[in-house]
Amino acid sequence: MSPSRTSWRIVLVHTITFKQARQWVPVVLGIGALRGLTDGPWAVVALVAGITAVSLATAVLAWWRTTYADGGTSVVVTRGLLSRSVRTVPLDRVRGVEVEAPPLHRLFGLVRVRVDAAAGAVQGADEELVVDGLPRAEADRLRAHLLARRSAPTPEAPAEPVEQELFRFDDRWLLYAPLVGSYLAVPLAAVGALLRLADELPRRWRPDLGRPDLTDTAVVAGALVAVVVVLVVGSVVGSAVVNWRFRLTRRGGSLVAVRGLVTRRHTELEVDRIRGCTVSEGLGMRWVRAARATALVTGLGDAARRGQLLPLGPRDQAWSVTRLLVEDPGPLRAHPPAARRRRLVRSCAPGVVLVLAGAVLTATAGWWWVPAAGVVLAGLGVPLGLGRYADLGHVAGPRSFSLRSGWLVREQVVLQRRAVVGWQVQQSFFQRRQGVATVVAAVGAGAGGYQALDIGAADVAPFAEAASGPWAGALAR
Amino acid sequence: MHPDPARSPAWTPSRDAIGLWAVEGAVGTLVLALVVTGLEVFLPLPTWLAVLLPALVMAEGVVAIGVRPRLRYRVHRWEVTAEAVYTRTGWLSRTWTLVPVTRIQTVDVTRGALQQLFGLASVAVLTASSQGTVRIPHLDAEVAARVAEDLAHRAELVRDEAT
Numbered sequence: 001m002s003p004s005r006t007s008w009r010i011v012l013v014h015t016i017t018f019k020q021a022r023q024w025v026p027v028v029l030g031i032g033a034l035r036g037l038t039d040g041p042w043a044v045v046a047l048v049a050g051i052t053a054v055s056l057a058t059a060v061l062a063w064w065r066t067t068y069a070d071g072g073t074s075v076v077v078t079r080g081l082l083s084r085s086v087r088t089v090p091l092d093r094v095r096g097v098e099v100e101a102p103p104l105h106r107l108f109g110l111v112r113v114r115v116d117a118a119a120g121a122v123q124g125a126d127e128e129l130v131v132d133g134l135p136r137a138e139a140d141r142l143r144a145h146l147l148a149r150r151s152a153p154t155p156e157a158p159a160e161p162v163e164q165e166l167f168r169f170d171d172r173w174l175l176y177a178p179l180v181g182s183y184l185a186v187p188l189a190a191v192g193a194l195l196r197l198a199d200e201l202p203r204r205w206r207p208d209l210g211r212p213d214l215t216d217t218a219v220v221a222g223a224l225v226a227v228v229v230v231l232v233v234g235s236v237v238g239s240a241v242v243n244w245r246f247r248l249t250r251r252g253g254s255l256v257a258v259r260g261l262v263t264r265r266h267t268e269l270e271v272d273r274i275r276g277c278t279v280s281e282g283l284g285m286r287w288v289r290a291a292r293a294t295a296l297v298t299g300l301g302d303a304a305r306r307g308q309l310l311p312l313g314p315r316d317q318a319w320s321v322t323r324l325l326v327e328d329p330g331p332l333r334a335h336p337p338a339a340r341r342r343r344l345v346r347s348c349a350p351g352v353v354l355v356l357a358g359a360v361l362t363a364t365a366g367w368w369w370v371p372a373a374g375v376v377l378a379g380l381g382v383p384l385g386l387g388r389y390a391d392l393g394h395v396a397g398p399r400s401f402s403l404r405s406g407w408l409v410r411e412q413v414v415l416q417r418r419a420v421v422g423w424q425v426q427q428s429f430f431q432r433r434q435g436v437a438t439v440v441a442a443v444g445a446g447a448g449g450y451q452a453l454d455i456g457a458a459d460v461a462p463f464a465e466a467a468s469g470p471w472a473g474a475l476a477r
Numbered sequence: 478m479h480p481d482p483a484r485s486p487a488w489t490p491s492r493d494a495i496g497l498w499a500v501e502g503a504v505g506t507l508v509l510a511l512v513v514t515g516l517e518v519f520l521p522l523p524t525w526l527a528v529l530l531p532a533l534v535m536a537e538g539v540v541a542i543g544v545r546p547r548l549r550y551r552v553h554r555w556e557v558t559a560e561a562v563y564t565r566t567g568w569l570s571r572t573w574t575l576v577p578v579t580r581i582q583t584v585d586v587t588r589g590a591l592q593q594l595f596g597l598a599s600v601a602v603l604t605a606s607s608q609g610t611v612r613i614p615h616l617d618a619e620v621a622a623r624v625a626e627d628l629a630h631r632a633e634l635v636r637d638e639a640t
Contacts, residue, residue, distance in 0.1 A: 476484060
């Protein structure tokens with residue numbers, strides 16, 4: 001196929017956003033600062049007009065010099081004003097195609113296509129191929145073409161893939177957001193930015209509020225209520241912006257997730273590359289039986305965001321979507337008593353150390369409150385250790401296996417047998433004395449490895465063999 | 478005593494590995510000794526610390542040169558079977574790693590400066606997972622080259638999707 005250009009309307013988008021001209025702004029500002037803007041308002045108008053002209057010119061040049069071509073075996077993107085860059089990605093390396101529509105793009109009827117071609121060796125921005133500014137229909141054609149080779153082996157007439165909606169995001173699920181750490185961070189970051197801005201305002205524009213009276217209970221209580229309201233509303237709004245109208249559908253051999261209020265994102269995952277799922281529940285989420293589900297996909301860049309199957313919702317929903325993709329291996333088995341002992345020792349140790357150090361300090365300096373704090377800390381360690389032990393679990397089913405750990409964020413991973421690319425068994429000196437070991441399943445997706453902490457030494461080889469295949473029997477004989 | 482969680486692989490690394498580990502330990506101890514000497518000369522240390530630090534360096538030297546290399550040699554084992562690569566490494570803590578030949582992506586042979594002095598080489602077998610890497614340290618250089626070639630060849634023959 002001959003190379004084609006993106007839509008000319010992208011020039012307008014890039015002119016407005018100064019996409020290419022951004023690097024010139026410091027130069028222009030520098031010139032302005034040197035000359036000093038003393039010539040009155042006309043100089044400012046001329047400057048603005050000049051910058052816009054530069055932006056328009058660079059946007060036109062960039063558009064004119066950028067072409068893409070999707071052939072039968074690869075996709076080629078050529079760009080660059082002076083130094084040309086040609087990036088070729090073979091179609092069989094394409095792991096996923098994401099179509100996103102930022103607000104300004106939507107105004108002009110355009111979208112941005114990101115082709116994820118995880119090459120393994122290259123990391124970061126190089127992993128992606130971006131074609132910015134395609135009309136919607138052309139983007140859909142390109143995506144279909146890039147992902148078409150999956151259905152290629154069947155010689156029959158390519159039937160229109162059936163679309164089946166798995167679920168829609170229920171707006172009520174947004175109410176879970178205040179209990180999730182990452183969403184709570186949104187209003188905090190916003191307030192922080194606002195305070196910094198207020199700090200930079202000239203003094204005469206700042207309202208004189210006087211000093212708040214901190215001894216007045218009503219003032220303190222009012223401030224606390226205001227903080228809580230800001231946190232709750234901010235986190236709900238933050239999660240709404242990202243997850244608005246989240247919809248997961250199955251189309252042929254792939255899963256399609258659409259989400260977002262301001263920027264609509266359209267992510268496509270190949271079901272064939274999914275090796276498993278994680279269901280994670282933070283401390284606050286467990287309280288209201290909420291969870292999030294993420295797919296583990298081989299060779300997927302930015303997997304934590306793109307792999308999301310359920311960004312936030314009821315635990316039952318997270319499990320039902322997980323079971324669609326991976327067979328349920330059955331109820332988890334508890335770890336041996338030695339594991340509980342080890343969790344308790346770990347969580348109480350800081351408190352015990354503080355008590356011992358405090359005993360010395362009480363004798364020498366009379367700091368009785370140091371050992372007292374140690375006793376409290378050690379006491380808190382008991383429920384923490386028991387909780388961490390209760391969250392441990394592992395099980396191997398006929399076609400899948402599952403591991404669970406974590407307390408602050410409890411994460412259960414369910415993996416297909418074929419996901420395992422290797423096993424690692426770790427045993428420290430103390431684990432050896434207590435007859436337990438940590439088993440890590442190496443997986444070419446997600447975090448790269450998932451561990452079963454402190455399982456009985458005699459269970460290691462049988463578990464590995466049951467969870468992956470006869471080859472793992474080499475651990476035993 | 479509890480049973481081991483996994484059996485030991487069959488083969489040992491080259492015996493010269495003990496010498497190499499001892500040299501590494503000696504270099505590490507030397508660096509520590511230099512740091513401690515610097516501290517003693519330039520800082521007014523209390524007497525108990527001025528005595529304790531050199532004693533600790535001496536103890537580290539004894540462990541790093543005399544004890545650790547031998548313990549390591551007893552723990553380190555490796556094995557290549559028809560289906561998998563299997564190793565055990567460590568000295569106080571131990572790590573067993575098992576990777577099937579079907580999932581091998583790359584096989585590397587490395588020879589560090591010290592290794593060349595002892596005529597040794599290490600083999601690293603890489604998979605799609607960062608945690609699924611098998612390292613077989615300190616083999617005889619010819620053995621390492623032969624193992625790597627054999628593994629790379631077999632991986633090419635049987636490779637399925639490898640992820």
